[in-house]
Amino acid sequence: MNVTARWKTRLILVLILVLIAAGIKVLGKRYLRTGENSVASYFFDNFAMGTVLTVKVRTDDKSLAEKGAELASAELHRIHKIFDPNDTESEISSLNRSRGSESAISVSPDMARLLGEALRIRNISRGNFEPTLGELIRLWGFSNNSHRPEIPDPLRIAVLADSLGGAGGIELIDGASSVRIAAQTGALDVGGIAKGYGVDRVVDVLAGIGIKNALVNLGGEIGVLGVGSNGRSWRIGVQHPRKQNCHLGVIDQVEGMFIATSGDYERFFLEKGRRYHHILDPATGYPAGRGTVSVTVIASSCLVADALATAAFVMGPEQGIRLLESLGVHGLVVYAQDGDTESGRLAYNATRGFLQIMKPELEGLPIN
Amino acid sequence: MRQRRFRLPRLFTFADLVLLLAVGGASFAFYGFRFWQDRFGLTEPGRLVVQTGERVVAQLDLSRDTTLSVEGVLGEVTIVVSSHRVSFVNAACPLKICEKTGEISRRGEIIVCAPNKVLAKIAGGGPDDSGGLDGISR
DSSP: OOHHHHHHHHHHHHHHHHHHHHHHHHHHHHHSOOGGGGOOEEEEEEEETTEEEEEEEEOSOHHHHHHHHHHHHHHHHHHHHHHOTTOTTSHHHHHHHTTTOSSOEEOOHHHHHHHHHHHHHHHHTTTSSOSOOHHHHHHHTTTOSSSOOOOOOHHHHHHHHHHSBOGGGEEEETTTTEEEEOTTBOOOOOHHHHHHHHHHHHHHHHHHTTOOSEEEEETTEEEEESOOGGGSOOOEEEEOSSSTTEEEEEEOOOTTOEEEEEESSSSEEEETTEEEESOBOTTTSSBOOSSEEEEEEEESSHHHHHHHHHHHHHHOHHHHHHHHHHHTOEEEEEEETTSOTTTSOEEEEEOHHHHHHOOOOTTOEEOO | OOOOOOOOOTTSOHHHHHHHHHHHHHHHHHHHHHHHHHHHTOSSOOEEEEEETTEEEEEEETTSOEEEEEEOSSSEEEEEEETTEEEEESOSSSSOHHHHTOOBOSBTOEEEETTTTEEEEEESSSSBTBTTBSEEEO
């Protein structure tokens, strides 16, 4: 073999090897999660605040992920002890017992923050979100885990809805560090939005120990940090309100945002073909009945998203969306076109911002 | 006329070619298999982890159809595994939210009966999460 042929052969050999190496590298990088994409994900599930907390942490530091999950559970346990209205030792129970007292009682920073937000949203929603429905919630029994709820005595509902003043009787003093509650104020029950607050706190706790990428899901209320699997955005489905195992679409531009959904499809019972659900209309004392089926809100805090989802649900598809639009948050209201939430055709209203993120598919997209 | 035979150059012998193909083929086969495993979640068989509170009370093979009754806080919850899909039936809870959850079949998905503190979670097998979703807002 002459010198030229030998060099040609060597060149071919080198080229083939380079191509093989490049092929392996490209495949490996694309599919085998190398480099940035090789970061592991850890999943933790635990019972908290009467539901399930799922924490997904994307990190190579397993001990950091475990520490995050542990702190998350502890934080929710702490929050639950403050806001559980069924616990006579809780701070909220003490506050409810203080109704009618001349003197203000001092409250924890958690209570101050949650109450401040709750009253703010009550005001901007003109009372459609009302944190003082404790007696009515107890009467309907939706928060009682051991008994099937039933329609209460209509007279009792009317008396409670009429006689108890709303959160207007709550006075926040000294920057909400203490609170005075008038005698005729309804009992505080912030069970729903306390979960949203819990998600906010857990996200803060995870960020505080250096976790950069995580998803916190507390019974369907969701907060995220950073990015998810394979370095892409976290992908959150919105539950279809009438089809099991189906979602309405995917929200994936959620970095630093929180998502909450209020719907009539989990906590409900049917009586003579009519649906009675847990979202009560403060004006009537009955489950909100303006044809709304579910509301999803994306906001910069889960507490706010949660409270606004409830307010928009009560206000209905037109006013609800107007409220969300006016506040600059993204929202979707699914409703029954003819008001018949059992068999009526579904439709939706959404804020402009929401539609830029997700186009709802009312036919439903399979989850599995 | 004398026929010219194709001859491999000395540096690139038949053995070189075989070795080259073997190494290249093996590399691609290995990475291809790894990709297939990763893509279709076949690194381990799917299993269902059942918890009451924080205690794991059972681990079921999803490839075997079975029914399991678990004692929860309020009473019994029946877990059905059928064709790699899992659902809760006849749960002793007032609102039956767990039954309304429907079926789960993918890694990371969970069904929960919160009043009974019973949780079933799919671990191992299957692609990540539900339909590529990291969570469901509900």
